[in-house]
Amino acid sequence: MKKIKCALIGSGNIGTDLIYKVKRSPVLEPVWMVGIDAASEGLARARDMGLKTTADGVDGLLPHVLDDGIQIAFDATSAYVHAENSRKLNELGVMMIDLTPAAIGPLCVPPVNLREHADKAEMNVNMISCAGQATIPIVNAVARVQSVDYAEIVATLASKSIGPGTRMNLDEFTYTTSNAIVQVGGARRGKAIAIINPAEPPLIMRNTINCMTDDAPDQARIIDSVLAMIAEVQKYVPGYRLVNGPVFDGKRVSVFMEVAGLGDYLPKYAGNLDIMTAAACRTAEMFAEEILAGTLQLKATEAA
Amino acid sequence: MSSPSSLKGRKVMLHDMCLRDGMHAKREQISVEQMVKVATALDDAGVPMIQVTHGGGLGGNSLQHGFALASNEDYLKAVAPKMKQAKISVLLIPGMGTMRDLQSAYDCGARSVHVATHCTEADTSPQHIAFARKLGMDATGFLMMAHLNDPQGLAQQGKLMESYGAQTIYITDSAGYMLPADVTDRVAALRAVLKPETEIGFHGHHNLGMGVANSIAAIEAGARRIDGSAAGLGAGAGNTPLEVFAAVCERMGIETGVDLFKLMDVAEDIIVPMMDHLVRVDRESLTLGYAGVYSTFVLPAKRAAARFGVPARDILVELGRKKMIGGQEDMIEDTAMTMAKERGLLKDVARTT
Numbered sequence: 001m002k003k004i005k006c007a008l009i010g011s012g013n014i015g016t017d018l019i020y021k022v023k024r025s026p027v028l029e030p031v032w033m034v035g036i037d038a039a040s041e042g043l044a045r046a047r048d049m050g051l052k053t054t055a056d057g058v059d060g061l062l063p064h065v066l067d068d069g070i071q072i073a074f075d076a077t078s079a080y081v082h083a084e085n086s087r088k089l090n091e092l093g094v095m096m097i098d099l100t101p102a103a104i105g106p107l108c109v110p111p112v113n114l115r116e117h118a119d120k121a122e123m124n125v126n127m128i129s130c131a132g133q134a135t136i137p138i139v140n141a142v143a144r145v146q147s148v149d150y151a152e153i154v155a156t157l158a159s160k161s162i163g164p165g166t167r168m169n170l171d172e173f174t175y176t177t178s179n180a181i182v183q184v185g186g187a188r189r190g191k192a193i194a195i196i197n198p199a200e201p202p203l204i205m206r207n208t209i210n211c212m213t214d215d216a217p218d219q220a221r222i223i224d225s226v227l228a229m230i231a232e233v234q235k236y237v238p239g240y241r242l243v244n245g246p247v248f249d250g251k252r253v254s255v256f257m258e259v260a261g262l263g264d265y266l267p268k269y270a271g272n273l274d275i276m277t278a279a280a281c282r283t284a285e286m287f288a289e290e291i292l293a294g295t296l297q298l299k300a301t302e303a304a
Numbered sequence: 305m306s307s308p309s310s311l312k313g314r315k316v317m318l319h320d321m322c323l324r325d326g327m328h329a330k331r332e333q334i335s336v337e338q339m340v341k342v343a344t345a346l347d348d349a350g351v352p353m354i355q356v357t358h359g360g361g362l363g364g365n366s367l368q369h370g371f372a373l374a375s376n377e378d379y380l381k382a383v384a385p386k387m388k389q390a391k392i393s394v395l396l397i398p399g400m401g402t403m404r405d406l407q408s409a410y411d412c413g414a415r416s417v418h419v420a421t422h423c424t425e426a427d428t429s430p431q432h433i434a435f436a437r438k439l440g441m442d443a444t445g446f447l448m449m450a451h452l453n454d455p456q457g458l459a460q461q462g463k464l465m466e467s468y469g470a471q472t473i474y475i476t477d478s479a480g481y482m483l484p485a486d487v488t489d490r491v492a493a494l495r496a497v498l499k500p501e502t503e504i505g506f507h508g509h510h511n512l513g514m515g516v517a518n519s520i521a522a523i524e525a526g527a528r529r530i531d532g533s534a535a536g537l538g539a540g541a542g543n544t545p546l547e548v549f550a551a552v553c554e555r556m557g558i559e560t561g562v563d564l565f566k567l568m569d570v571a572e573d574i575i576v577p578m579m580d581h582l583v584r585v586d587r588e589s590l591t592l593g594y595a596g597v598y599s600t601f602v603l604p605a606k607r608a609a610a611r612f613g614v615p616a617r618d619i620l621v622e623l624g625r626k627k628m629i630g631g632q633e634d635m636i637e638d639t640a641m642t643m644a645k646e647r648g649l650l651k652d653v654a655r656t657t
Binding site: 150152154167168169171174191194195196197198199208212220223227244245247249252 | 366634654
């Protein structure tokens with residue numbers, strides 16, 4: 001069966017984990033890994049796994065895009081370089097899946113709004129953040145039952161699973177996630193809090209979702225909606241698990257989740273890494289299925 | 305141990321925490337008027353630094369940490385212009401507070417900031433420390449739960465914060481777990497690696513009754529700044545009681561510049577009457593100090609205990625065993641529910657359709 005060829009940009013934790021997931025996909029094939037340091041471990045590992053590599057950033061990839069038939073690129077670099085990467089690749093008709101907090105394209109949480117983005121043939125979709133992927137499905141599960149005035153999430157991440165990029169840019173993580181709680185989750189106001197815990201052995205990623213409903217919560221319908229949503233996420237993240245709740249305190253609805261990863265590149269505690277790459281991969285697959293079926297044609301954006 | 309006389313003439317800067325750490329003990333319910341009254345009295349007593357924010361700092365207003373009676377901006381705007389000599393500081397924990405919040409606090413009169421991270425995660429603070437310096441603020445790197453890192457490890461974390469621009473590095477005994485020798489070792493390790501002009505501070509909690517002794521140990525080892533709060537108003541068994549500490553300093557010849565009797569009056573006449581509960585070493589706060597648990601956990605643990613029927617002490621000990629750190633208040637409710645299920649007091653939810 002024909003597969004859609006992909007480039008992975010950024011050879012850190014996320015880019016490396018993506019290699020495993022994209023390789024397993026029935027419709028995607030990883031072809032290029034793009035880095036900026038010729039001596040990096042990430043590039044060496046990608047070469048060992050059979051990918052072509054360049055250490056010259058996206059500019060090193062551009063001459064090969066058409067020859068190698070690259071149609072989808074995953075960007076796991078930083079918010080600061082994503083816009084340029086996206087512009088250059090969109091001009092060549094490559095669709096971008098943005099795993100940085102840049103968020104220049106629409107925000108995507110697969111079980112909530114992926115279908116919508118595929119139907120619009122978006123050329124750039126943003127995956128928000130690991131905390132966003134882990135919590136926004138739950139916010140939406142409550143908000144689709146009744147209106148939510150305020151949703152607040154707390155993501156606790158194992159210190160070993162957090163790379164230097166996220167550490168240096170925690171504010172961007174906070175802003176992007178808070179915004180997505182509103183835009184995608186459907187709450188009127190949103191707030192995100194991140195905690196990095198260094199416990200040994202490392203803690204599995206934890207997420208607490210609190211929603212304040214406008215009216216008294218319809219407990220039975222909220223419980224059903226949340227459990228149904230969890231089953232949807234489990235289709236691409238099997239380790240997405242309800243620990244406690246939904247529990248109700250006045251108008252406050254609280255849900256306590258745990259996310260264990262598949263242990264592809266980082267160990268299972270790094271569910272944050274897994275849910276991000278799995279969501280990105282699921283998103284790429286939806287676009288790839290449409291391309292293969294002939295129902296979607298990627299169009300190069302015009303050079304500015 | 306050096307003799308008391310060796311500290312004679314040593315200058316130490318006191319930093320009051322009543323209106324920030326004390327917010328925890330008041331469930332964030334201190335009014336703007338009370339803030340102005342307390343800060344004005346502390347200013348008049350010559351306390352040079354006063355921290356004013358939500359207990360969780362900038363960005364702290366949340367379901368996770370409670371909603372204060374007013375915004376941080378409203379508190380700062382009311383307090384800062386009234387100060388004759390004291391500088392107003394704020395707390396910022398990256399992951400919750402942001403640079404936008406810091407800019408806003410600066411615009412409202414804050415001129416000093418504690419940028420706080422867990423004691424092993426200093427590298428989440430470079431943006432915020434650098435931004436504070438850019439604003440011209442007095443910038444402190446505040447290493448929380450410092451008992452969970454060894455002296456050398458803590459010194460390396462302090463060195464990182466210094467490299468981002470922090471002018472002072474604090475050892476923060478958030479659990480009130482440390483004993484004087486722990487403090488001495490950590491201050492000495494920091495002093496050995498930091499630049500001579502970088503100051504060291506100590507922030508204590510009184511859960512084992514060691515706030516004053518630990519602060520003196522810090523000074524002996526080279527610390528120049530000490531956090532405390534009048535009448536000890538703060539999380540857990542409170543902070544180092546500032547008036548007690550000031551009295552000990554005076555006896556030892558350590559120069560703080562504060563008026564001891566005025567400070568004693570602030571504690572007795574203003575702070576104590578404000579307390580919802582007597583801030584002291586009670587069973588739960590002693591558990592924090594004994595088990596090394598974050599001090600702000602005590603009140604939410606008592607609430608979870610009432611809600612789910614699991615004793616607060618059991619919840620706190622379990623949180624310590626699970627190595628929960630500052631800011632993880634959500635895990636109190638979660639842990640209480642998990643324990644309640646194990647004890648047959650609570651069931652999992654089930655679908656109705």
